[in-house]
Amino acid sequence: MSTLRDWLRRELQGIIPRDALFGPVGFGRLPTSVTAAANKLPAPDAAGALDPSWLVAKPGGNLAVDGNFDFWLEGISGTLSGVGPDTMWANGHLGSTKVVSRQTFALGDTDGFDDSARYYSRTVVTSVAGAGNYACKVLRLEGVHRTAGRRLALSFRGRVDSARNIAVSCRQYFGTGGSAEVLGIGSQVVALSPAWQKRVVTVDIPSAAGKTIGAGGNDFLAVYFWFDAGTSYATETANLGQQSGTFDLAQVKLEIGQATPYRAPHPADAAARVARYFQTSYPAGVIPGTAATWGGTLKFDVNTSEGGYAYAQSGFPFKMRAAPTVSLYHPQTGSLSKCGTRYTPSTEIAATASDITDNGFNRISGGSYALSNVYQAHYVADARL
Amino acid sequence: MLQYIDAGDSLTLDGMCIPKDPGNRHYDETLAAVEAGEAEILPAPGPTLAAVAAAKLASIQAEKCRVRDGGFFVGGVLFDSDQSARTSYLELVLRFQVEPGFSTRWKASAGVWVEMNAALFAQVQAAGTSHMQAAFTWQEARDAEVSAILAAVAAGTMTDAEARTAVEAVSTQFE
Numbered sequence: 313m314s315t316l317r318d319w320l321r322r323e324l325q326g327i328i329p330r331d332a333l334f335g336p337v338g339f340g341r342l343p344t345s346v347t348a349a350a351n352k353l354p355a356p357d358a359a360g361a362l363d364p365s366w367l368v369a370k371p372g373g374n375l376a377v378d379g380n381f382d383f384w385l386e387g388i389s390g391t392l393s394g395v396g397p398d399t400m401w402a403n404g405h406l407g408s409t410k411v412v413s414r415q416t417f418a419l420g421d422t423d424g425f426d427d428s429a430r431y432y433s434r435t436v437v438t439s440v441a442g443a444g445n446y447a448c449k450v451l452r453l454e455g456v457h458r459t460a461g462r463r464l465a466l467s468f469r470g471r472v473d474s475a476r477n478i479a480v481s482c483r484q485y486f487g488t489g490g491s492a493e494v495l496g497i498g499s500q501v502v503a504l505s506p507a508w509q510k511r512v513v514t515v516d517i518p519s520a521a522g523k524t525i526g527a528g529g530n531d532f533l534a535v536y537f538w539f540d541a542g543t544s545y546a547t548e549t550a551n552l553g554q555q556s557g558t559f560d561l562a563q564v565k566l567e568i569g570q571a572t573p574y575r576a577p578h579p580a581d582a583a584a585r586v587a588r589y590f591q592t593s594y595p596a597g598v599i600p601g602t603a604a605t606w607g608g609t610l611k612f613d614v615n616t617s618e619g620g621y622a623y624a625q626s627g628f629p630f631k632m633r634a635a636p637t638v639s640l641y642h643p644q645t646g647s648l649s650k651c652g653t654r655y656t657p658s659t660e661i662a663a664t665a666s667d668i669t670d671n672g673f674n675r676i677s678g679g680s681y682a683l684s685n686v687y688q689a690h691y692v693a694d695a696r697l
Numbered sequence: 698m699l700q701y702i703d704a705g706d707s708l709t710l711d712g713m714c715i716p717k718d719p720g721n722r723h724y725d726e727t728l729a730a731v732e733a734g735e736a737e738i739l740p741a742p743g744p745t746l747a748a749v750a751a752a753k754l755a756s757i758q759a760e761k762c763r764v765r766d767g768g769f770f771v772g773g774v775l776f777d778s779d780q781s782a783r784t785s786y787l788e789l790v791l792r793f794q795v796e797p798g799f800s801t802r803w804k805a806s807a808g809v810w811v812e813m814n815a816a817l818f819a820q821v822q823a824a825g826t827s828h829m830q831a832a833f834t835w836q837e838a839r840d841a842e843v844s845a846i847l848a849a850v851a852a853g854t855m856t857d858a859e860a861r862t863a864v865e866a867v868s869t870q871f872e
Contacts, residue, residue, distance in 0.1 A: 395722075488725050528719030634720030637713050648712035666707055668716040697722055 373572065375453050376400075376535075377585045379468075379564035380576050381414065381431045385592055386692075387599050389413035395696050398433050399590050402452065407445025408540050408554070410437045415560065425469060425563060426510075426573035432469070432562035439540045439556040447540040451564065452697040454633060456484050456531040460520035465571035466535060466564075467512040470504040473558040477501040479538035479549035482515055487526030494518060496548035508562070512571045529634060532697045535566060587630035589696045600692045606643045606654065609688040614681045622651075622663075622681040627672025628693060636695035638665040638673055643688050651676060651689035663689055670695070699736035701727055708738060746850065746857050749864050750843055756869040757843075761836040764871045768806055769828035771820050775806040778825060786825065789818055835871050842867045 383399040390397035390412050393405045403412045415434045422429045437447045453459065466480060482497040498515030517533065525531050539559045541549040563574040577585075593608045594600050612622035640663045642650035651663035661681070667674030681687060701708040701715075708715045708727060715723045730736035744752070766779040776782070792799050793815050803813030811817065846863045849855035855863070 488719050488728075526719070528725065530720045530722065530725055635716035635718035637715045637721060637723045639713050664704060664709060665714040666704060668707060668714060668718075673714075694723070695721065 373567055374575075374577070375459070375464075375566040375568070376451055376564050377453075377589065378582060379451075379566070379574075380429055380582070381433045381562065381564075382579070382582055383586050383590075384414045384431075385586075385590060385594075385600075395694075400451070400586060400696070401433070402450040403435065403448075404450060405437075405445075405447040405540075407442040407542070408437060408439045408447045410435050410447045410539075412449075417562075421508075422562075425508075427563070427576045429469075429562050429576060432560050435539060435559045435561075437539045437556050437559065439554045441542075441554060443542040443544045445540070445542040445554065446538065446545055449537040449539070449559075449561065451535040451566070452532040453535070453566070454532055454697060456486055456525065456533050457520055459517045459533045459568065460484065460523075462517055462568050464498075464515045464517055465512060465567045465569060466515060467510060467567075467571045467574065468564040469508050469510050469562040469574075470502070471506060471508045471560040472504040473506060475503070475505045476555060476557055477503050477552060478559060479536075479541065479552040480513055480515075481536050481538070481548050481550075482517060483534040483536065484518065484520070484523075485532050485534060486520075486523055487531035488528045489524075490526035490531055491523040499548055499550040501550045501552055504559075508560075514571075530697060537561065584630060587628075588633050589694075591628055591630060591632065591636070591691075591693045593690045594692075600639070600690065601641055601648060602646045603644060604646065604690060606657075606688055609643050609690050612651065612676050612681075612687045612689070614683050614685060614687075620681070621675045621677050622679075622687050623675045624673060625686075628670075632670045632693060632695040633697075634695045635668045635670055636693035638668055639692045639694075640665055640676065640689040641691070643690055649678070651679065651687045653685050653687055655685070661687065663687070665691070698734075699730060701736060701738045702741055703738050704741050743861075746847070746860055746864070749861055750847055753843055753864050753867055753869070754840060757836055757839045757867075760869050760871055761832050764832040764835070765829060769824050771817075771824045774809055774811060776821055776825065777806045778828060783825075786818075786822070789813070790822075793818060832871065839867055839869070 378398070378400040381398050381401075384397055385399045387397045390403070391409065393403065395402045397403075397412055398414065403410065412433065412435050415432050417429055417432065433449070435447070435449060439445070439447070464482075470478065472478075479499060479501045481495075481499040484494040484497065486493070497517060498513070500513060502511050502513060504511070536548075537559075538545070538549040538552050539557065540554050541552045542554060545552075563576075565571070565574050592600055593610060594604055595608060598604045611625045613625060614622050640649055640651060641647065642652050642660050644652060644657050645660060647660050649663060650660040652659055652661060661679040663676040664678040665673040665676055676687070676689070679687075699710065701710045704714070706717060708717065708724065710727075713723065715721060715727065718724055727736060727738070731738060743749075768775045768778050770776070797815055800812060800814040803811050805811050813821075843864060846855065846860050846867075850857060850860045
């Protein structure tokens with residue numbers, strides 16, 4: 313037995329004829345003696361053929377922002393329908409209910425995966441019968457044009473409490489004022505089991521020729537993971553149907569073309585990508601709206617030339633996708649729509665952000681701000697699709 | 698029904714400040730909700746009566762200070778009355794107590810010099826005291842007007858809107 317590296321070295325040294333690699337079957341032909349598992353590669357088929365994309369795979373190229381479920385900036389569990397608690401995901405339901413939570417892999421759990429992972433996302437669905445009822449998990453990819461007219465490979469690790477199907481499909485949303493949404497693209501069911509399994513599906517995204525994209529810049533391709541779907545969604549979910557259950561997802565990757573192994577991004581790269589959509593001044597691990605440190609807060613001072621306002625001394629660390637929705641919190645108490653000063657740290661002063669752009673917000677108002685004082689507030693800026 | 702507040706360049710709801718940017722998800726959802734009749738956008742409410750009253754009292758206080766520190770006339774000569782001048786007058790009181798015949802050149806105000814002696818100082822002291830008292834009397838009267846309005850609201854004899862109008866009408870100009 314030899315590792316792939318050993319085998320390639322021997323091939324380069326002429327020990328193994330090049331035809332063994334670039335043989336009559338074509339690129340990607342491997343001798344069956346290669347220990348694929350040691351290199352996190354799929355086993356070659358009986359003829360020794362290996363999907364060539366595995367040999368040319370490079371880290372990156374994942375269109376999904378935080379497919380690794382590393383970012384839970386607003387909390388690590390939630391029951392609402394909408395974006396979060398996994399920061400870059402939307403978790404929708406109607407009629408049926410669900411609990412979405414961050415779960416942690418034990419060390420060694422991901423040894424058989426393409427790459428290591430710390431977290432996965434769990435959705436526990438309680439199905440309620442109803443034609444219009446559903447529960448799903450959605451990834452929105454900025455810019456509907458990026459994937460239009462292309463074949464996408466969606467790969468992910470999935471696990472369920474007992475053998476059952478989920479469904480995947482895509483929607484093209486052309487933004488406010490744009491062409492009508494296209495639903496049910498590539499609808500198909502995917503079978504999962506109680507053991508972690510990697511699944512790869514391909515979806516052909518329709519061309520956007522003849523479509524109009526709205527001027528607001530909020531167009532996207534949505535990738536749906538359906539867990540529970542009433543009959544109203546039969547077409548869009550390939551007749552998945554309704555079901556309760558526990559659904560775990562990890563290492564979601566979306567690529568143009570063929571699927572390649574999952575590669576976890578460097579934390580700094582991942583953080584920068586997420587920051588285009590969501591930023592907070594709170595320290596890592598601190599849920600917005602809770603009592604916290606004054607460190608990292610935005611600061612505002614007072615200009616006597618325009619009463620009633622305090623002006624920001626800095627902007628967002630990263631430029632955002634669009635002007636975000638901003639929420640302010642008192643640094644010490646965590647109260648919403650409040651700011652404070654270090655001079656009287658427990659005093660809460662009303663604060664509402666305005667002049668909001670993708671670079672920051674210019675001022676706060678709503679409170680009584682004194683000359684020469686510096687006011688501080690934690691913020692959450694949300695520019696997610 | 699959800700009620701958003703129009704705050705000029707943004708909308709507010711439950712502490713969220715939503716910019717009027719068509720690329721913003723919340724703004725997009727807000728417009729859709731309004732169109733569906735599930736939400737409405739209300740104009741920003743004015744400041745509370747308490748805030749209006751507080752602002753008026755602050756303006757009255759500022760006007761009192763302006764008048765108090767603005768100087769007063771004795772025989773057609775403007776004498777300073779700011780904090781520094783009032784400290785100097787106190788020093789003169791002490792000097793005249795130990796030396797009634799004391800006399801000196803005295804800067805009454807910018808560019809105006811007089812010969813200060815006990816007789817002139819007596820006039821300055823009387824005029825200054827009267828000036829100060831007038832400023833404080835004016836402030837007390839205005840404060841009382843505002844207090845009466847708030848009391849009327851508390852007693853139910855005046856509406857909030859009437860009170861706002863009445864508070865706005867209270868003078869902040871020293872007569």
